[in-house]
Amino acid sequence: MQELDSVVSDIIVIGAGGCGLMAALMAAKKGVRVLLLEKTDKPGGGTAFSSKGIRAAGSRRQRELKIADGPELYAQDILRRNNNESDVVLTKRLTETSGRVADFLTDMAGIEFQIGEFAFGHGAQRSHSWKADKTITDFLFETVEREKNIQVRFSTPVLSLQQETGGAVTGVATKDGVLTARKIILASGGFGASAELLARYIPKAVDIPFPGHHGSTGDGIKMGLAIGAATENMGAFQPYPAYIGPGKRAVAPEVALSGGIMVDAGGKRFVDETRYPGGLGIKMLELPGKQAYEICDERIYQLHRNAPGLRNLSGFFDAGLLLKADTPEQLAGRLAIDAEGLKRTIQEYNDSAAGGGKDAFGRALPQPFQGPFYGIKVTVALYHTQGGLKVTPDGQVLRADGSIIPNLYAGGGVAVGVSGKGLEGYLPGNGLLASLGLGMRAGEHAVASLDK
Ligand SMILES: Cc1cc2nc3c(=O)[nH]c(=O)nc-3n(C[C@H](O)[C@H](O)[C@H](O)COP(=O)(O)OP(=O)(O)OC[C@H]3O[C@@H](n4cnc5c(N)ncnc54)[C@H](O)[C@@H]3O)c2cc1C
Structure with missing residues (x-):
């Protein structure tokens, strides 16, 4: 992790939770300079609140243990649970990514997985957990600290997105001024801590406890909406x-x-x-x-x-x-x-x-x-909100007419997840799948399209 004052970055990632840490690492590992901006004074976000485990299909660990599973089966489980209400291509792309997320966590962050049963709609043994008394974001942030291509700035809330005339996103506004980059990834979490957004989108959740992260105030969703992004399934949440x-x-x-x-x-x-x-x-x-x-x-x-x-x-x-x-x-x-x-x-x-x-x-x-x-x-x-900005399977943010907002990505709680429209569509693990999986895809896609 670099301690630089002058900021020259190819990619700005907003939010140092699961999605942001994963996106930053994927990009930095490919040699790209990343600036990671976090509004609170530490990493983790709501991801640090989740249980010690991710769901993944087709991981190396599953193959070692000869567990029969695969992305297709995992996608079927998700679609069955959400009554086919999530985007099928996005769902399949995320389940295809899930095994790579697990392998990446082993290779880069040194997580030794044990695989256990977890029913409630999962058709195979795909719960990957670990013994160490650490959260998933502890592992990810330790890896970020070793990465020379990533600068991290805490206590730096992003206030809005900057655009050029044609609509392409070119940077972000912070209290210290505007920071520019060629790609921006919104990874600032959902809106469980925003009374305003809950009243607008999920009134039935206004008066129930939200034991998630105080940073989940829907900033990324608001920033996307302000520049014409479309939203989807905003009434969905995991109770x-x-x-x-x-x-x-x-x-x-x-x-x-x-x-x-x-x-x-x-x-x-x-x-x-x-x-x-x-x-x-x-x-x-x-x-x-x-x-x-x-x-x-x-x-x-x-x-x-x-x-x-x-x-x-x-x-x-x-x-x-x-x-x-x-x-x-x-x-x-x-x-x-x-x-x-x-x-x-x-x-x-x-x-x-x-x-x-x-x-x-x-x-x-x-x-x-x-x-x-x-x-x-x-x-x-209310554990987490599941609606958000409409995205492509690589996390590119879409307008209502289906066009892509150039240079802008979203993942995790900012983006629409794979749990469908309501409350019944959540298959356990969907939160982290959208966070880590879309973080990985957005980071990779942003790098691959840097010169386009
Ligand atoms: C108690 C609990 C248990 C859970 N257990 C599970 C589970 O077992 N499995 C599962 O799949 N899901 C679980 N979830 C849901 C899961 O934690 C979330 O879906 C997931 O963590 C969202 O990740 P994220 O990366 O989008 O956001 P986060 O991890 O919340 O990260 C967002 C980060 O962005 C920062 N930020 C916000 N606004 C700005 C801004 N303007 N500028 C800069 N930074 C900003 C925030 O401070 C935060 O650090 C659980 C949730 C809770 C509350």
Whole structure:
């Protein structure tokens, strides 16, 4: 990383989160001078909040472990989840890139991947995680620090884009003046922290918690709109249906997958809880106070009591958040919900599980609950917005008439992702796929078209 005062750059990247760090590295590795501008005083953005893992198909690690998977299968999983609402070419281009993203992270950032199961719509083992206690952006920024072609300026918010008469983008305005470059990549994240944009595009998310990054104020989207860029799927967001409170505390989705259920204040179930996260999140948004109670039994508690990070059930138990009781009625009393309702729900659950078929929501339950029982109050949170500027599969920003705004790219939360129009289209991992995948593609394409 260079410490230069004079700025001569081929490419300016706006935002030092997952997308921006990846785009900067891809460009710099090809010998191009990159200026990375970040409005806060450190790298990471919302990407540093995500769990320790990416989804990738066709990676070297998968091949070493002889895991049958590929970009085509991954694209099918995404399109099935979003009901074919995402751009098919963009979706396929990102899944084709996902394996290269994983290989790049191994080669450049030294990440040793382990591959685990992750269901909820993924048709293959493609969850690539790591043991080290680091975020993905820790790895990426360490690599940026070793890269002589990248200059980084923190505490430098980009205010607007500069254009020449024909519409080509030529630079950016900052509080210190205008900086010019031949290509500009918008990687400034989504708009979960902008009350103004949420009110305009996703009113139902205005009053739910946003545990993401404070820099996600939609600056890149606003800058794109100001020069005629088109947007798409602006009402889409990823709800997290088992949020507990600040500090990223949330019940892991695996609790529901192992047999956990959600009930309302009447003690009644309201959805197939394995429709994670969107199907469950949508139903929770309809509940009074957008609140539910996640219930499990001793078997499930023991399975997840030592889950990693801030998700372990024993931590919630010790903190007095996860409550325990010998009977459903006692648990309902402790949670201040309807006792008869919860008792009936657990009876129905047990009848259905013992019968081996599907329950009223179409869910096959693993086995009857056996006390003691556990319950925790949860709410639905906004994890990230998924709509954004319309882009080509290489991240070039488009106008409403389909023409390309010359020299301008967008990725991650600034660009429309691959989760479709609403809340149900998010397949876990789509956020980082759009961030790292489009970052890689935009960085590569910007370099390849520098002299065009
Ligand atoms: C708690 C939580 C958990 C999540 N878990 C997952 C997960 O497991 N898997 C998954 O796929 N997704 C997950 N997501 C979503 C995922 O984190 C985002 O989709 C992704 O990180 C967006 O990346 P990005 O690169 O677009 O933006 P960011 O990583 O947010 O980076 C944007 C950067 O741009 C900076 N910036 C903003 N405006 C300006 C400006 N005007 N000038 C200069 N810099 C600017 C910001 O300060 C920030 O540093 C999670 C989100 C949350 C909140």
